Amino acid sequence: MTTDQKIRMLLWKGLVAWMLATSFACARQAMEETARADSCFWIVRQLLFEGNKKTKEEILLRELALLPGDTLPVAHWQELLTRERNKLFNTDLFVTVEAWIAPDSATCGQLVDIHYRFRERWYVFPVFIFELADRNFSEWLYDRGADLSRTNYGMRYVQKNLRGRNERLELLFQQGFTRKYEFFYAFPYIDRNQRYGLELRTQFMRNRDIPYISQDNKLLYWRSESVNRERWNSEVRLRRREGFYLFHYLTLRYKREWVADSVLVLNPNYFTDPNNNLQRYWELQYDLVKDRRDIAVYPLRGERWGLRLIKYGIGGFSDVDAFSIRGEGERYWQLKGNWFADLSGSFRFFWTQAQPYSLARGLGYGEELPRGFQLYVMDGQHFFLLKTTLKYRFCDSSTYLRFMPLEEFRTFPLAFYGRLFFDHSYVSDKLLFYIDNRLANRWLYAYGAGIDFVTFYNVVLQAEIARNNLGETGFFFNIRGTF
Incomplete structure (x- = not known):
């Protein structure tokens, strides 16, 4: 093997090693971020209802799994909130149901409020x-x-x-x-x-x-x-x-x-x-x-x-x-x-x-x-x-x-x-x-x-x-x- 071939071989091995190391580092970082996200929770402080002019809150609370004092995983909060919103909509009491969290940029362990806004049907x-x-x-x-x-x-x-x-x-x-x-x-x-x-x-x-x-x-x-x-x-x-x-x-x-x-x-x-x-x-x-x-x-x-x-x-x-x-x-x-x-x-x-x-x-x-x-x-x-x-x-x-x-x-x-x-x-x-x-x-x-x-x-x-x-x-x- 000539000197040029040896140099090219060393460069190729170095490039492969660098790519493997970089990929491993990126994968490890992604897993760490996912683990941090999965371990990050918000704490529900209160539920705020708006627009339920006739419907009693006890009827609304019966449909909800996320209540004050519960923890809310940051990585899955949108999915869980959509599920809560759908349960309220399926009561057939409302034309529209909106749900959101405030503040929406809360850090891990912070208290958040869940807001629900309703437009009631004609009954x-x-x-x-x-x-x-x-x-x-x-x-x-x-x-x-x-x-x-x-x-x-x-x-x-x-x-x-x-x-x-x-x-x-x-x-x-x-x-x-x-x-x-x-x-x-x-x-x-x-x-x-x-x-x-x-x-x-x-x-x-x-x-x-x-x-x-x-x-x-x-x-x-x-x-x-x-x-x-x-x-x-x-x-x-x-x-x-x-x-x-x-x-x-x-x-x-x-x-x-x-x-x-x-x-x-x-x-x-x-x-x-x-x-x-x-x-x-x-x-x-x-x-x-x-x-x-x-x-x-x-x-x-x-x-x-x-x-x-x-x-x-x-x-x-x-x-x-x-x-x-x-x-x-x-x-x-x-x-x-x-x-x-x-x-x-x-x-x-x-x-x-x-x-x-x-x-x-x-x-x-x-x-x-x-x-x-x-x-x-x-x-x-x-x-x-x-x-x-x-x-x-x-x-x-x-x-x-x-x-x-x-x-x-x-x-x-x-x-x-x-x-x-x-x-x-x-x-x-x-x-x-x-x-x-x-x-x-x-x-x-x-x-x-x-x-x-x-x-x-x-x-x-x-x-x-x-x-x-x-x-x-x-x-x-x-x-x-x-x-």
Whole structure:
């Protein structure tokens, strides 16, 4: 090896050694800084609330984990404060919730104050009702020809946050396709430790048009000039809250349903006893729910799961004897930037010797709706449903409308999302008393794309195009929200 080669070799080794030493020093410094940050805490001195003109502080404090005297890790304070802010927002009492720390440049061990600023909702809603009587907008539009006689109208009075304690009163007077009268009152907490809540509900409904059976996975209706069905339900529900995210519900419910003789002629299996047009029974229901979603109305992160057990028929005063187990789970992720994904699933098992049609619901009702099959019902005893969604957030903004006369309506939020989805489901029907129930006992799937608008007072507008494994393509619309 020549002298020049030796010199180059020494220089190369020196450069490599210097790079390794520098990298090690930088890594060590980064670890030390991380360790110092993880070991650095602030101490919460006090909580300051602003804008809760009606809401009591005890209701706010029930949602918070960071209280005076607690330590707050400097490295994670933004994440923890966002979590606290989301819990307050999910009470559904506020239009906006802001949270910050002062001073924001505090040193390790310093006392800090946590500030919360609220813009309360409008809590009194005497609302005029105009809603569809069918299962969803698409069924009403495509299968019922947008028939306006298949609508409900009336008045609903909603008083939220009664006494500033998040109590809720609802009174309903409804006419149209279904005549309905309802009373509901909810006490979020009935004990000093704010663990137990109570709900009371009673309702009466009357119909001339009723679905008496499903044929080819469509609901068939019977109509006459006289009343064909009357229902009266009453229930009391006890709620127990463990910590912040875990809930237990125990519900005792009484149901009384009468149908005209002609209904039993059309479908002898409508009730358990084909010779009795009055069915009465007690229900005992238990729910276990864990909810750690960031924003309940349109979650982007977090999870929710639940388990429900129902015993239909208690004691010797019930005309029904059945038992069901239902489970559900949801998981939401932020992938990167404005990309999000979610996965949700549900199942139900229903055991009975004789299932009346009045308890025959499988998929296609309420939230148990596979996308791409909005026009169908899949009745049966057991079902499984899995939904997958990929979302992209195009915008998320909030506009302050100064011209609005009421402060509670001046904040106008708007978020716009595009999404791709794929759903698959299965319904098991072993009793086989439905007519041409061709979508049961087979796997179903659908895929498509849609757009979502999330706006004022938790209203979500949805439009989508979907294609299912029956070879059908359709456009579907939906609107949901809370007051």
